[in-house]
Amino acid sequence: MAKTAEQIRADLLRPLVRTSPAYWFAVAVAGSMVLAGVFAFSWQVYHGIGVWGLNWPVFWAFDITNFVFWIGISHAGTLISAILRLANAGWRRPVTRCAEAITVFALSIGAIIPICHLGRPWLFFWLVPYPTERHIWPNFRSPLLWDFVAILTYLSGSSLFLLLPMIPDAGAARDLVKGWRSKLYGLIALGWEGTPKQWHRLESAMHIMAIAIIPVAVSVHTIVSWDFAMTPVPGWHSTIFGPYFVVGAIFSGIAGLILAMALLRKFLHLEEYLEPIHFDHLGKLLLTFSLLWLYFTFAEHLTAWYGNDTAEMNVLWATIRGPFAPLFWAMVVCNFIIPFPILAIKRFRTITGACIASATVVIGMWLERFLIIVPTLENKFLPYSWGTYHPTWVEITLTVAGFGMMALLYLVFSKLVPMISMWELEAGVRKAPIYRRRAVHFDPQHATAKAGLAEADVSR
């Protein structure tokens, strides 16, 4: 990509000031989904949480499925971006901001879901540990509290990881666009000048953030898995749940990232920046995680089957050949049978191929989360505690609204911020070659800069 700085800025700032009819159509669709969700939630608040399909013994279903799913999707962004930054992978530059935005929005949606699940959601602030006359203090032994702390840390870190590299771009937008946008970007830019000292501090900070955010990302989904694994219940009490959830999270996250990038490419006309090579690389990552997912799924189910514990077998048979079998095999088809050949054969690993594979993975991973939760709750140790679960329209609508919310937040964000980091892209295009690090230096003994390439230029 041999573009000048001027062309890069013109291309990437254009979507902020020009809006196509397709954009408004997408906003209308996503907005309608969110409005439907608002209606369903209002209905739930008015009538109580009994409008959900939850009943003894299944007290967790769509809501926790969505919670785990969205926390998983959030792993796409910051984690991938941080790894690629630390590895100094040049191809990451157009991808990082798209990815980091997914993390922040998916985490926010994931964090809202437990609040929706509260009987009285307007008292959600009671969850925050502070001394009151109620004498309610958190139980630090509970994985649900670990969730709260881990998600708070990851959301704070990811938001800052997204915001910091936006500061120089906001500085550019502040000086290059007019009207209210210029004032908005002026606020975000915090008076950014672009001095070498500022650049170095920003790069150092991003480096440290990348180092810190990777273990946090891993911990978040491990802790989400412990919500289940710490319970001695068949199907959940497993030592591999931590890595199994982390792998699943990254798997679904990469799929979400590929879909988001493909949509941005199409609707914001970023074809020259989000190139087939990016989808090819991400497709290979997706393929790797498809295989890892298959390995973990096999190991998890084989161990249960080999142990032949009655309660474990009840859950296993209900999942793979009982009432949940259609969902289970659909999950296997979506997570492996379809994506594997598409992503393994180079000829099919195109943008369209990667998108088809990603769409099936997103569906498959939602099913996986559902199948981890509901069959176990329906088939506990003794038959008297068995039951069935059927979702209601309220839960289905709230699930759809989650996807609508994600799309809407992403659309609004893409209108306010360049979806590709302009300064990082420029730096990639015109990176100082290594040999110049030694060649151009300041020599106070001479009247002019006399070193390497610089000397030749001066003498001209």
Next chain:
Amino acid sequence: MKALYALYSDPDAAQRAVNSLKLSGGALGIAERQIVVVSSEPFDGYDFSDEHAQTRIFLLASIGGIFGAILGLLFVRFTQLVYPLPTGGMPLTPRWTNGIILYETTMLGAILTTVVTLLITAGLPHLGRRLSDPEIWHGKILVGVTDPPETARPELEKQLRLAGAAEVKTA
């Protein structure tokens, strides 16, 4: 703030300009801190950039992490001791589960300290006037001198032009 500056398309030319300004600065009554470089992207590998690379941000982030761990430890222990829950004979302050909270507060401490250090050391938010030119967002590198003595202006202009600037501007 008054300033005299030039724009360069090439980082080598910007480096030459900085070098010659530094060399002649003493004779012209200009301190090094008055020499300003502004660009739209980082230029690692050039002296005008790398002389600012020294930072203690890593050390401070580590201290922030330790501080976060201490705060987390105090928080969980204080809560558990002041509001003791029935634990059925198990330890009131369990190390394993407290460790999970400490891990997260350690990382949060490191992350927040990094951001605060960045803001302070990079001088953000910067509310005063800043030396800038719209051309830098089109790939140019600004090299200039803030508040130069009037008598030094012709010589500074000459130095900036010699380094390869087509035009010298004032702000």
